[in-house]
Amino acid sequence: xxxxxxxxxxxxxxxxxxxxxxxxxxxxxxxxxxxxxxxxxxxxxxxxxxxxxxxxxxxxxxxxxxxxxxxxxxxxxxxxxxxxxxxxxxxxxxxxxxxxxxxxxxxxxxxxxxxxxxxxxxxxxxxxxxxxxxxxxxxxxxxxxxxxxxxxxxxxxxxxxxxxxxxxxxxxxxxxxxxxxxxxxxxxxxxxxxxxxxxxxxxxxxxxxxxxxxxxxxxxxxxxxxxxxxxxxxxxxxxxxxxxxxxxxxxxxxxxxxxxxxxxxxxxxxxxxxxxxxxxxxxxxxxxxxxxxxxxxxxxxxxxxxxxxxxxxxxxxxxxxxxxxxxxxxxxxxxxxxxxxxxxxxxxxxxxxxxxxxxxxxxxxxxxxxxxxxxxxxxxxxxxxxxxxxxxxxxxxxxxxxxxxxxxxxxxxxxxxxxxxxxxxxxxxxxxxxxxxxxxxxxxxxxxxxxxxxxxxxxxxxxxxxxxxxx
Amino acid sequence: xxxxxxxxxxxxxxxxxxxxxxxxxxxxxxxxxxxxxxxxxxxxxxxxxxxxxxxxxxxxxxxxxxxxxxxxxxxxxxxxxxxxxxxxxxxxxxxxxxxxxxxxxxxxxxxxxxxxxxxxxxxxxxxxxxxxxxxxxxxxxxxxxxxxxxxxxxxxxxxxxxxxxxxxxxxxxxxxxxxxxxxxxxxxxxxxxxxxxxxxxxxxxxxxxxxxxxxxxxxxxxxxxxxxxxxxxxxxxxxxxxxxxxxxxxxxxxxxxxxxxxxxxxxxxxxxxxxxxxxxxxxxxxxxxxxxxxxxxxxxxxxxxxxxxxxxxxxxxxxxxxxxxxxxx
Numbered sequence: 001x002x003x004x005x006x007x008x009x010x011x012x013x014x015x016x017x018x019x020x021x022x023x024x025x026x027x028x029x030x031x032x033x034x035x036x037x038x039x040x041x042x043x044x045x046x047x048x049x050x051x052x053x054x055x056x057x058x059x060x061x062x063x064x065x066x067x068x069x070x071x072x073x074x075x076x077x078x079x080x081x082x083x084x085x086x087x088x089x090x091x092x093x094x095x096x097x098x099x100x101x102x103x104x105x106x107x108x109x110x111x112x113x114x115x116x117x118x119x120x121x122x123x124x125x126x127x128x129x130x131x132x133x134x135x136x137x138x139x140x141x142x143x144x145x146x147x148x149x150x151x152x153x154x155x156x157x158x159x160x161x162x163x164x165x166x167x168x169x170x171x172x173x174x175x176x177x178x179x180x181x182x183x184x185x186x187x188x189x190x191x192x193x194x195x196x197x198x199x200x201x202x203x204x205x206x207x208x209x210x211x212x213x214x215x216x217x218x219x220x221x222x223x224x225x226x227x228x229x230x231x232x233x234x235x236x237x238x239x240x241x242x243x244x245x246x247x248x249x250x251x252x253x254x255x256x257x258x259x260x261x262x263x264x265x266x267x268x269x270x271x272x273x274x275x276x277x278x279x280x281x282x283x284x285x286x287x288x289x290x291x292x293x294x295x296x297x298x299x300x301x302x303x304x305x306x307x308x309x310x311x312x313x314x315x316x317x318x319x320x321x322x323x324x325x326x327x328x329x330x331x332x333x334x335x336x337x338x339x340x341x342x343x344x345x346x347x348x349x350x351x352x353x354x355x356x357x358x359x360x361x362x363x364x365x366x367x368x369x370x371x372x373x374x375x376x377x378x379x380x381x382x383x384x385x386x387x388x389x390x391x392x393x394x395x396x397x398x399x400x401x402x403x404x405x406x407x408x409x410x411x412x413x414x415x416x417x418x419x420x421x422x423x424x425x426x427x428x429x430x431x432x433x434x435x436x437x438x439x440x441x442x443x444x445x446x447x448x449x450x451x452x453x454x455x456x457x458x459x460x461x462x463x464x465x466x467x468x469x470x471x
Numbered sequence: 472x473x474x475x476x477x478x479x480x481x482x483x484x485x486x487x488x489x490x491x492x493x494x495x496x497x498x499x500x501x502x503x504x505x506x507x508x509x510x511x512x513x514x515x516x517x518x519x520x521x522x523x524x525x526x527x528x529x530x531x532x533x534x535x536x537x538x539x540x541x542x543x544x545x546x547x548x549x550x551x552x553x554x555x556x557x558x559x560x561x562x563x564x565x566x567x568x569x570x571x572x573x574x575x576x577x578x579x580x581x582x583x584x585x586x587x588x589x590x591x592x593x594x595x596x597x598x599x600x601x602x603x604x605x606x607x608x609x610x611x612x613x614x615x616x617x618x619x620x621x622x623x624x625x626x627x628x629x630x631x632x633x634x635x636x637x638x639x640x641x642x643x644x645x646x647x648x649x650x651x652x653x654x655x656x657x658x659x660x661x662x663x664x665x666x667x668x669x670x671x672x673x674x675x676x677x678x679x680x681x682x683x684x685x686x687x688x689x690x691x692x693x694x695x696x697x698x699x700x701x702x703x704x705x706x707x708x709x710x711x712x713x714x715x716x717x718x719x720x721x722x723x724x725x726x727x728x729x730x731x732x733x734x735x736x737x738x739x740x741x742x743x744x745x746x747x748x749x750x751x752x753x754x755x756x757x758x759x760x761x762x763x764x765x766x767x768x769x770x771x772x773x774x775x776x777x778x779x780x781x782x783x784x785x786x787x788x789x790x791x792x793x794x795x796x797x798x799x800x
Contacts, residue, residue, distance in 0.1 A: 402578075
């Protein structure tokens, strides 16, 4: 290396200082983003291991130990091959021509490093892959201070610990393969955050949302021993409903869209679109124009409103090369002008229209029912009698889905009741009413009829007369 | 040669009741639809229309083309039994509701010709229906839209700029957009210009929708469109008809096989073709027919017909209906 050490006076030094470099790299990274990046790496490993996305048996465990000031993430997702570690994984940024994992999220090759720098001063990475195994430890302060002004390339490197293994003839077993990262000497701000229980819950919630789809596909993600679930990825499951679907699987980007309804609990706040890029939730539940709510063109869609809390739309975009996907560089939002997203959004709007029409019908039906304009509520009844099931379960059966449109029971015809109903309203003395009420309630044999409403009493009185005098 | 008499006597004017030009238009459609058989035998197509109580289009397309899958969307559900009663054939399915709500509910997996024949003017809802069809149409599908394209009136007492502002505002509201395309000025909204403006908006709507749709498709699978029919006519109100054929880029040769260019009313969209069947007596008709389709029809100048009457008769005589009064009891 020393041959580079020349006194060539034509060279102008342009190497970054490590200190500046690290501060720029970590500047706008939140703690949640840092942990998210590390989790992303594990999930990419899972995808490398199981391209069919059946993740049963794979896990990622995150331990946040504020007391001992340690952060740890451990997975059994295949491990990092030593060559990959040596040549690419710890490089800052990707070299031209680098080919990443098909269908992964890593685009720029900085996620893991900036996460480690962001969290603490000391990190250990241990990884066992098919036929290699290594560990490495970095003290960031020491590394920072090791600047070699004459030969910058020699100081921009890390070292494996002694005893690393490569080209082992006998493959490591699947159980042995995996990666463990431990960060210690956590930075003050990080420790403060880790000490707050509410921050840990928030982190758990956000990581869960981001990886809903991988969890749905069987990946076990635990944060401090608590398993993250994928309950938001659900749809109505009943023969009365058919979820709208669309897919385009021929191009560089493969797309699948589902739109329908879910949720029984009144006025939940999970309504909206969930858009995944290579299995990561990029936005959702989204209730803005980014996913079609409140747009005027190409067709008019109402603004999101609590009335639509049951709406569920799921978009899955996958590409071997993550740069083909319509997300912004931070992977936190969508590029609405991307031709792929234009096509997808058009479909989303088309599909959501049919769901919204149905939800409006339910709303109208309820209003008409309360106003005594109709006698029954077939759409509401169909929802009430349906089950809710996991998305992957619902869409697996072609009988549960239809191309482009959501199919639901026809609503009761509002405004044209048949038979026509007359509403009678009259007032009586309360004392007399109570006597009649007592009379009916005592003579009522059905056990579930305990207290009667004035409306019911009125109907009974009318029917009493009708049965005796008219029929 | 007879001089054009003034003013135009009533016999030359349009017959509001029998809507001659619209009737010719329907016959033209039959001729166009036949050529779609290069994509799929026309009898296998589905027809979507607004049949109202008369179902004239349904009767014509069933009888002449044997289309057997027919859907009539009827927004007026108050008289449901009456519409049901007037249904001409069992193969017509009636759907009650706004086209806006009903079109998206349909499955679009079958070759379709849809004629959205609105009574009213171009509105935001009409453009939505056009979008819906354009989102779903596949190769060989056809969409025809008819709207009232009567231009706004200008008041000579009002200053031009005021009129322009008012009319643009009115039109913006009518088609329900935040901004009009920048090339639309007040002059594009008055008189005959309105038809061109509406045609532009309809074609833009189809084009934009397809552009969005095609974002993920390979070149061969991209959906294109061809504006085959661009008609104006007047049986009273000024009407505009725009008919587009959707096709897959890979099916370009099929479009060529259809030889639409052999139909002399199929022009480039820059030209609006006026359907104008002149009112002639049975005797005059006989005289003209004996001299058609060869170029001898100009001999009719001698019996007092005007050159433009002879021209439009020559262009549309094959489609013009014959009306006679009969009494039924």
